[in-house]
Amino acid sequence: MRYSRTLVSLFVLLLVGVAQIGGAEETRGAAASGKIPKGAKVYVAPISDGFDTYLKAALSDKKVPVEVVESREKADYQIDGASDSQKASTAKKVIMGDWHSREEASIRVSNIQSGEVVWSYSVHKEASAHGKKSTAEACAKHLKDAIAE
Amino acid sequence: MLGGFENYIIAGLRNKKAPLTVMADRSKAEYEISGVSETDKAGWAKMLFMGSQNSNEQASIKIADLRSGAVIFGYSVHKTDSVRGRQSAGEACAKHIKQIVVD
Numbered sequence: 001m002r003y004s005r006t007l008v009s010l011f012v013l014l015l016v017g018v019a020q021i022g023g024a025e026e027t028r029g030a031a032a033s034g035k036i037p038k039g040a041k042v043y044v045a046p047i048s049d050g051f052d053t054y055l056k057a058a059l060s061d062k063k064v065p066v067e068v069v070e071s072r073e074k075a076d077y078q079i080d081g082a083s084d085s086q087k088a089s090t091a092k093k094v095i096m097g098d099w100h101s102r103e104e105a106s107i108r109v110s111n112i113q114s115g116e117v118v119w120s121y122s123v124h125k126e127a128s129a130h131g132k133k134s135t136a137e138a139c140a141k142h143l144k145d146a147i148a149e
Numbered sequence: 150m151l152g153g154f155e156n157y158i159i160a161g162l163r164n165k166k167a168p169l170t171v172m173a174d175r176s177k178a179e180y181e182i183s184g185v186s187e188t189d190k191a192g193w194a195k196m197l198f199m200g201s202q203n204s205n206e207q208a209s210i211k212i213a214d215l216r217s218g219a220v221i222f223g224y225s226v227h228k229t230d231s232v233r234g235r236q237s238a239g240e241a242c243a244k245h246i247k248q249i250v251v252d
Contacts, residue, residue: 048153080173082153084188084235091193096202102190104234106156108173115174122160124233126202 036077036109036118036147038065043075043112051083051105054136062140065147072112081107081139085132100127105135109143119146154186154208157239164240167247180221182246184210188235199230206231206238212246222249 042059044052056068069075083105092098106122123138130137150158159171172178186208196202209225226241233240 078173080156082156084152086190089193091196092202095193095196098202102202102234104236106153106160106236106239108156108159108171110173115172115177117159117171117173120156120160120163120171122157122164122236122239124236126232 036066036143038147040066040077040147041069041075042066042077042079042109043069043072044079045072045081047081047083047105047107049083049085049132051081051132051136052079054132055079055081055107055139058133058136058140059143062137062144064140064144066143075112077109077118078112079107079109081105083132083135098127100129101131102126103128103132103135105132105139107139107143119143150184150186152186152188152235154184154235154239155182157235158182158210158242160236161240161243162246165243165247167243168250169246175215179215181213181215182210183213184208184242186235186238201230203230203232204234205229206235208235208238208242210242210246222246 044056046052047055059066059068072078084103086102088099088101102125104122104124106120108117108120110117121139121142123135125134128134162169162171175181186206189205191202191204205228207225207227210223211220212222213220224242224245226238228237228241231237
């Protein structure tokens with residue numbers, strides 16, 4: 001297969017599992033510059049295993065300068081993601097001597113108005129000391145860094 | 150994609166600094182990434198005999214031109230003993246996507 005090498009900008013979409021963004025969105029004050037402004041209104045969409053709840057708690061805990069809203073209509077940005085948690089099996093406890101769970105999560109922040117994914121992050125913790133809380137706080141910490149940049 | 154693997158690819162694209170703009174809205178995109186992924190977590194035998202608790206990961210993606218419908222890129226990855234689980238597989242996909250994009 002010969003790849004197209006003349007592309008200057010490649011716009012991509014991840015089809016399956018991507019939340020549907022409404023066609024007619026109201027004009028909002030958020031900048032569509034690809035950066036997340038401080039004080040932006042963020043809606044955290046439901047994530048598997050209730051990870052969105054941990055994420056909301058972490059955003060508050062890490063003092064991320066965004067305003068979390070409960071309604072998508074009131075938000076400028078939306079956080080979607082996936083999370084997977086595996087509790088330590090008996091084999092892991094006995095053979096590896098490890099009681100901690102294996103956690104992984106990945107989130108993305110998209111501008112609701114433009115549909116552009118402006119930031120994303122994934123984390124993997126083989127032996128998470130505080131389970132999902134640790135991965136959620138890692139996401140929040142890096143999001144805070146992205147906003148402060 | 151199964152298990153939200155698309156999020157790991159998006160994060161990988163950012164991490165590998167692929168010069169792309171990812172859109173969540175299909176109607177605003179020019180190309181589309183789709184694929185499948187599978188995770189095989191370490192069982193007791195692997196822990197006991199191999200001393201490893203890392204999972205095996207495999208994923209396969211393709212990029213299609215939405216206008217012409219042509220598949221312009223395809224890639225599959227298999228990681229035995231993936232240290233970072235799906236993150237590793239997502240970053241491998243992103244790294245190879247980056248290679249076909251020209252500034």
